[in-house]
Amino acid sequence: MSPIAVGGPALFIGTDTPCVALVRPEIDPAQPGVREAAERAGVSPEEFAGPSDLWQLIADRTDGEGREIALTELSTADADAFAGSLLDAIADPDAEFTIVLTVAAHDVLRLSGRPAGEGFAFLASVVPPPSEGTPQLEVEIGPTALADLRVELEQFRRSLR
Structure with missing residues (x-):
């Protein structure tokens, strides 16, 4: 389901554009900027890069409108809990639901699902923090097969871990 490779944990809802993604990209030690920063720090590029702890919420619509929000206060446990809530919500293939990803007391993502064909269609409301000054973005995501969604969530x- 993942339309782009990020190297770290990634949850994509939607098989292409439109989609929303919760990702924690890895820092590539081969990137020139990383190599230069490692040299200045006096460590190897691999040691400098290490695992990234910065989560991002990415939303993309077919009209080119999108958002990318850094989730500096999202923990891995919170990301896991969100995925677990979505997994629980899709357990009933006939249910409509809304789950919310909250970071630092701010709802950054409201994901509403409704049965559609052999899976679910979604309305994702991405709400940047007020400090960013950008408006909410709604992304309509067409039907996603239930089996594919379960596999994505479990992976x-x-x-x-």
């Missing part, structure tokens, strides 16, 4: 949760 994401395994990648967090």
